[in-house]
Amino acid sequence: MSGNKQIYQEAMKKAQRCTKTENWSGAAKIYRTALGEFPNDVEAMNGLAHMYMRLNQYETSIRIFQRVLRNDPSNIEVISQMGEALEKTDRPSEAIKAYLRAGSLYTKSGNTDEAVKIFEKVIVLDSEQVLAHNSLAQIYVRQGKTEEAVSELVRLAIIYQERGDDDKSGQQIRGASQLAPGDRRVKAAFKAWDNGVSIAASQMNIAHLSVIEEEINPAEEEGLNDLWDELTASALEDDYGNPREETVQVALGELANILFEDDEGNYGETSMNKFQIGTLVSQALDMQTQGQNDESIAVLNQIIDSGYKRPAISFVVANLHISQKHYDESEPFLTLCLQDERYAVGAHFALGEIFQAKGEPELALQHFVNVLRVIDLKNTTNENADELMQLYDSLVSRYIKESDSKETMSFVQSLINFLSSQDCERKIAEARDRLGGSVTALVEFFEVPKSEIVLSSMYETGTLLKRNMFVTATEKCFIAIQEIPAYLPLHMRLAEIYMAQDNIEDCIGKYMVVAKVYNIRGNLTQSISIYQKVLEISPMDFTVRKNLIDLHLRQGGVDSALNQFKILAEGYYQSAQVERSIQKYKSALKHTDKSTEPRKWRREILHRLGDIYNQRIEWESAIIVYEELVQDFPKDDKALLNLSELYFKLGNSTHGINTLNQLITLYIKQNNKKGALEILQQQAEMMPQEIALQEKLGLFYEEMGMKKEAIAQYDILGELQLDAGLPDDAALTIQRIIDIKPGDVSSYKVLLDQIMGGIY
Incomplete structure (x- = not known):
C-alpha cells in the first residue's frame, strides 16, 4: 500500500527532533505515524524500535527488530541492537547468537573495531565462547x-x-608461538600442555610481565608472599595455642590476682569474702596442676554457687570439662562468658570445638564465624559494622542452606587452622588491607580454596587499576577468575576496571551477573549494594530498580523500598509512562503500614497520586485520593484546598464550600487569619462565577471588620445572584450592605426597594 509521502517525511523529521531533545515517548508516537503511511519502512521501524529501547520496553523492541530483519536480514546495527535487547530480557543464549552474527558482519565489512566490541560482549555473557575468542584472535x-x-x-x-x-589446545598454542615465540605466557602454556598439566595454572605461575616488574616494587611483592606464608602457617606451632587455650591463660592470670583486687560487688552478691574466694581459687589451681580436674571443678563450683559470677572462673571450669570431653557440662559456663569482650573470642572458639566434636557442623560453623566477626569488628569503622555483621550472617546461612555436612566441616577445619595460627588478628587486618579494605572481599576470602591467588590477584589488580594500566589489570583478572570463578570480589574488580575505561555496558553487565549470584547465595546485602552501584551509573534502568525494591522488601527494609518505589514511579512519569507511574505508587501504598513512618509515607504518596490525577484531568479519581487524605489527615491544608477546588470543578459547590470551610476553620484555629483570607481571595479570583465562594469571601471580610472590602464583595455577589435569577438572595445581600452602613446607604435602599418590587 502506498501512503502519503509528505506526511511520512514530515513525521520522520519531527521524530528526529524529538529524539534530539530525548523525548523518547513523543518520538515513538511520531514514528508510528510514519509507519501508518508506509508500514514496512525499515528506517521508521528501526527508529521506533530504538525509542522502545530507550523506554526500556525491550520485548516490543525485539518484535520490531524481527520485522526489520525480515525485510533487511543483513542490517548489522539492528542485529546488534537486538542482541542488546535480548540480553536485557535475560535471554543470554539468544543474545549471543545475535551478537555473533553482528560481529561476523562487522568483520566482513571491515569495521573490525565494532566487531571487537561485539565479540567482547559475547565473552562477558559466556567466557568460554570459542567462536568469539577465535574471531577476536583473527582480528587482532x-x-x-x-x-x-x-x-x-x-x-x-x-x-x-x-x-x-x-x-585443538595444542593448535592454539602453536599458533600463539608463531606470533610471539619469545612470549613468556606462550612458553609457559606450551610447557604445561606438553607435560599434561593445567595451562590456566601456568599463567598464574609465570614471572610478572616486564611492565609489572617495572611498576610494582619488589619489596611489596616480598611482603605479599610473606603475608601469605603467615596466613597459611600451621596451627600446630609448639609455642602457640588456639584462642580457647590462650583465653584460659588470660583467665588463670586474672584469678591469680584476686586477692589484690578491689572488686567488691562487681561479680554479684556472694556469701564468701575475698580471702575465702582467693583460698579456694588457689586450691583449685593446685589440683588442676596435679591432674585432679574433677576436684578442681568441684572447688570452683563452690565459689560460683556462693553467688560469685566471674567469667574467668566460668571459663576455667568450662575448659576443664572440655579436657575431659564433658561437652554438655561445659556449654552453660561458656554461654555466660560470651557477654564479656575479654572472653567472647575464646568462648565462641570453645563452643565451636564442642559442636564439631559432637558432629554438629552447622552450630560449630556459627561459633567459629563469630570468632572471626568479633576479631574483625575490632578493626572496623562503625559505618561498616552493620555490613560486616550481615555478611558474616550471610556466610553462615549460605553454608547451612546450600552445603552438605562434609563441605561445611571442611570449611570449619580451615577456619580452625587459620584461627589457631600465630597472630591471626594481625593477619586479618593485613589481609583486609591487601584486599583493598573491602569487607566483602575479606569475608569471602576465608571460603576460597586458593587463597594465595585471591591475595595476589586482588592486590596486583588494585595496584594496576590505580596506575591506569587497564589492559594488564583486565588480563590479570581474567586469569584469576578462571582459577577461582566463585570469588565474586574479583568479578567486582573487573567491573571497576571497565568503569575506569568508561566501558559502561560491560561494567553494568558484570555488576548484574554478580548481583544475581549474590542473590542466589542469599547475600541480599551485597546484591542491594551492587544494584545501587548500577543505578548510580544508569539511574533510569527501571528493571534494576525493581529488583532493588524486591530485595529491600525481602530484607525487611520497607523504608528503603518505598524510597525506591518513589524514584521508580517518578522515572516512569518523566518518561511519559504515566499508568506505570500510578501503578507503582499504588504498589508502594500497600507497604506503608510496615514502614517506620507509615503516616509520612502514606501522606506523601497519596499527595503525589492526587497530583498526577489532577494533571491528567481525571478529577473523579483525584477526588477519591484527596478524600482519603482528608479523612486520614484532617489538618492537611493542601489536601483540603485541592479537594475543595476539585469539587468546584465538577460543579459540586456545596461540597466545595464545605471543604473550604474546613480549611478556613483550620487556619483560624491556628491563628492564621491572614492565610485564610489569602486562600479565599485566590479561590474567588479563580472561580468568579461561584456564588457560594464569593459569598464566603464577603462574610469573611465582614467578620474581619474590613467594611470597604465587604461592601465591594457584596456588590459583586448581588450582581451574580441577580444574573442567576435569585432576587431573594440578592435582596439579602443588599440588606447586608445597608447593615454595614456605607456612605451612600440611600442608593442601596433604593436598589433594595426595586428588587423587592420585582424590577430586577
Whole structure:
C-alpha cells in the first residue's frame, strides 16, 4: 500500500527532533505515524524500535527488530541492537547468537573495531565462547596487535584443554608461538600442555610481565608472599595455642590476682569474702596442676554457687570439662562468658570445638564465624559494622542452606587452622588491607580454596587499576577468575576496571551477573549494594530498580523500598509512562503500614497520586485520593484546598464550600487569619462565577471588620445572584450592605426597594 509521502517525511523529521531533545515517548508516537503511511519502512521501524529501547520496553523492541530483519536480514546495527535487547530480557543464549552474527558482519565489512566490541560482549555473557575468542584472535592478528592475539589464543588453549580436546589446545598454542615465540605466557602454556598439566595454572605461575616488574616494587611483592606464608602457617606451632587455650591463660592470670583486687560487688552478691574466694581459687589451681580436674571443678563450683559470677572462673571450669570431653557440662559456663569482650573470642572458639566434636557442623560453623566477626569488628569503622555483621550472617546461612555436612566441616577445619595460627588478628587486618579494605572481599576470602591467588590477584589488580594500566589489570583478572570463578570480589574488580575505561555496558553487565549470584547465595546485602552501584551509573534502568525494591522488601527494609518505589514511579512519569507511574505508587501504598513512618509515607504518596490525577484531568479519581487524605489527615491544608477546588470543578459547590470551610476553620484555629483570607481571595479570583465562594469571601471580610472590602464583595455577589435569577438572595445581600452602613446607604435602599418590587 502506498501512503502519503509528505506526511511520512514530515513525521520522520519531527521524530528526529524529538529524539534530539530525548523525548523518547513523543518520538515513538511520531514514528508510528510514519509507519501508518508506509508500514514496512525499515528506517521508521528501526527508529521506533530504538525509542522502545530507550523506554526500556525491550520485548516490543525485539518484535520490531524481527520485522526489520525480515525485510533487511543483513542490517548489522539492528542485529546488534537486538542482541542488546535480548540480553536485557535475560535471554543470554539468544543474545549471543545475535551478537555473533553482528560481529561476523562487522568483520566482513571491515569495521573490525565494532566487531571487537561485539565479540567482547559475547565473552562477558559466556567466557568460554570459542567462536568469539577465535574471531577476536583473527582480528587482532590482522590489526597487528600481537599481545592481544596471543591472549585470545592462550585462552582458547585453556578452554579446549578443560574440555579434554588436547589436539585443538595444542593448535592454539602453536599458533600463539608463531606470533610471539619469545612470549613468556606462550612458553609457559606450551610447557604445561606438553607435560599434561593445567595451562590456566601456568599463567598464574609465570614471572610478572616486564611492565609489572617495572611498576610494582619488589619489596611489596616480598611482603605479599610473606603475608601469605603467615596466613597459611600451621596451627600446630609448639609455642602457640588456639584462642580457647590462650583465653584460659588470660583467665588463670586474672584469678591469680584476686586477692589484690578491689572488686567488691562487681561479680554479684556472694556469701564468701575475698580471702575465702582467693583460698579456694588457689586450691583449685593446685589440683588442676596435679591432674585432679574433677576436684578442681568441684572447688570452683563452690565459689560460683556462693553467688560469685566471674567469667574467668566460668571459663576455667568450662575448659576443664572440655579436657575431659564433658561437652554438655561445659556449654552453660561458656554461654555466660560470651557477654564479656575479654572472653567472647575464646568462648565462641570453645563452643565451636564442642559442636564439631559432637558432629554438629552447622552450630560449630556459627561459633567459629563469630570468632572471626568479633576479631574483625575490632578493626572496623562503625559505618561498616552493620555490613560486616550481615555478611558474616550471610556466610553462615549460605553454608547451612546450600552445603552438605562434609563441605561445611571442611570449611570449619580451615577456619580452625587459620584461627589457631600465630597472630591471626594481625593477619586479618593485613589481609583486609591487601584486599583493598573491602569487607566483602575479606569475608569471602576465608571460603576460597586458593587463597594465595585471591591475595595476589586482588592486590596486583588494585595496584594496576590505580596506575591506569587497564589492559594488564583486565588480563590479570581474567586469569584469576578462571582459577577461582566463585570469588565474586574479583568479578567486582573487573567491573571497576571497565568503569575506569568508561566501558559502561560491560561494567553494568558484570555488576548484574554478580548481583544475581549474590542473590542466589542469599547475600541480599551485597546484591542491594551492587544494584545501587548500577543505578548510580544508569539511574533510569527501571528493571534494576525493581529488583532493588524486591530485595529491600525481602530484607525487611520497607523504608528503603518505598524510597525506591518513589524514584521508580517518578522515572516512569518523566518518561511519559504515566499508568506505570500510578501503578507503582499504588504498589508502594500497600507497604506503608510496615514502614517506620507509615503516616509520612502514606501522606506523601497519596499527595503525589492526587497530583498526577489532577494533571491528567481525571478529577473523579483525584477526588477519591484527596478524600482519603482528608479523612486520614484532617489538618492537611493542601489536601483540603485541592479537594475543595476539585469539587468546584465538577460543579459540586456545596461540597466545595464545605471543604473550604474546613480549611478556613483550620487556619483560624491556628491563628492564621491572614492565610485564610489569602486562600479565599485566590479561590474567588479563580472561580468568579461561584456564588457560594464569593459569598464566603464577603462574610469573611465582614467578620474581619474590613467594611470597604465587604461592601465591594457584596456588590459583586448581588450582581451574580441577580444574573442567576435569585432576587431573594440578592435582596439579602443588599440588606447586608445597608447593615454595614456605607456612605451612600440611600442608593442601596433604593436598589433594595426595586428588587423587592420585582424590577430586577
